[in-house]
Amino acid sequence: MKSFKPKDLETRKLHGLLLGAVGPRPIAFASTISKNGVPNLSPYSFFNVFSANPPIMIFSPARRVRNNTTKHTLRNCEETKEVVINIVNYAIVQQMSLSSTEYPDEVNEFEKSGLTMLDSDIVKPYRVKESPVQFECKVNEIVQLGKEGGAGNLIISEVVKLHISESVLDQNDTIDQYEIDQVARMGGSWYSRANRGMFEVPKPLAKLGIGVDQIPENIKNSCILTGNDLGKLGNVEALPKEPDIKDFLKRENLLEFIHYSYEDGLHQKAHDYLKGDDTFAAWCILLSKK
Structure with a gap:
């Protein structure tokens, strides 16, 4: 610089x-x-x-x-x-x-x-x-x-x-x-x-996001997820609960994908969901393996 x-x-x-x-x-x-x-x-x-x-x-x-x-x-x-x-x-x-x-x-x-x-x-x-x-x-x-x-x-x-x-x-x-x-x-x-070149960004004032500091370290330090991705992830009020995660994975037929995927694969899938502004789905993928 x-x-x-x-x-x-x-x-x-x-x-x-x-x-x-x-x-x-x-x-x-x-x-x-x-x-x-x-x-x-x-x-x-x-x-x-x-x-x-x-x-x-x-x-x-x-x-x-x-x-x-x-x-x-x-x-x-x-x-x-x-x-x-x-x-x-x-x-x-x-x-x-x-x-x-x-x-x-x-x-x-x-x-x-x-x-x-x-x-x-x-x-x-x-x-x-x-x-x-x-x-x-x-x-x-x-x-x-x-x-x-x-x-x-x-x-x-x-x-x-x-x-x-x-x-x-x-x-x-x-x-x-x-x-x-x-x-x-x-x-x-x-x-x-x-x-x-227009796009919408949810206003943080409408809700209290958890913040990037509350994101698990392995997700925060991902080499795939971008700063914009982390901003979206940090702008949720609460993380999805385990029953909701399981329901989502079953509904979307993702159980086999989760079972055979490494961390980078999960992060890439979450990144793809975030590109479509589906933050809930991204969090379900990221929290599917604890």
């Missing part, structure tokens, strides 16, 4: 390492308007939601590394204290990328990117009509993190109204994570399409 101290790296190199390691990052497609009424539209991947009550989002237009200049979005937020944060889905990712071009002050990136300006209800900046979710925000505070190239400026934005396309809502008015089809930034020129 290579180790670095930030002060020993050029900012451009450090910037690349940080963005290559921290990702995928959600994108704030920020719409602002200048004090003279000129619309601006630009994407920022230093972004996330930080509070629900009050509803706070923060994104950061960093100072340019190459020449230490600031971006139109930052200036507009300083002057007007308003922004619309639009969510980026796969359908508009190329237009979003085009809008990040450093056009002059007087250029409207909505027009350059071919995206549609939609009037907001409360704030002056326009919404992106094609975006599946749009957040009208008031800027509460701007925190300057430094004065050199690469320094961030945290734009702390409070949501005053949100608009969600019915096409991404299910019958319970919950956002369907497949339908929203979000994209995210990674290192270099790479992006990630969220719904191509």
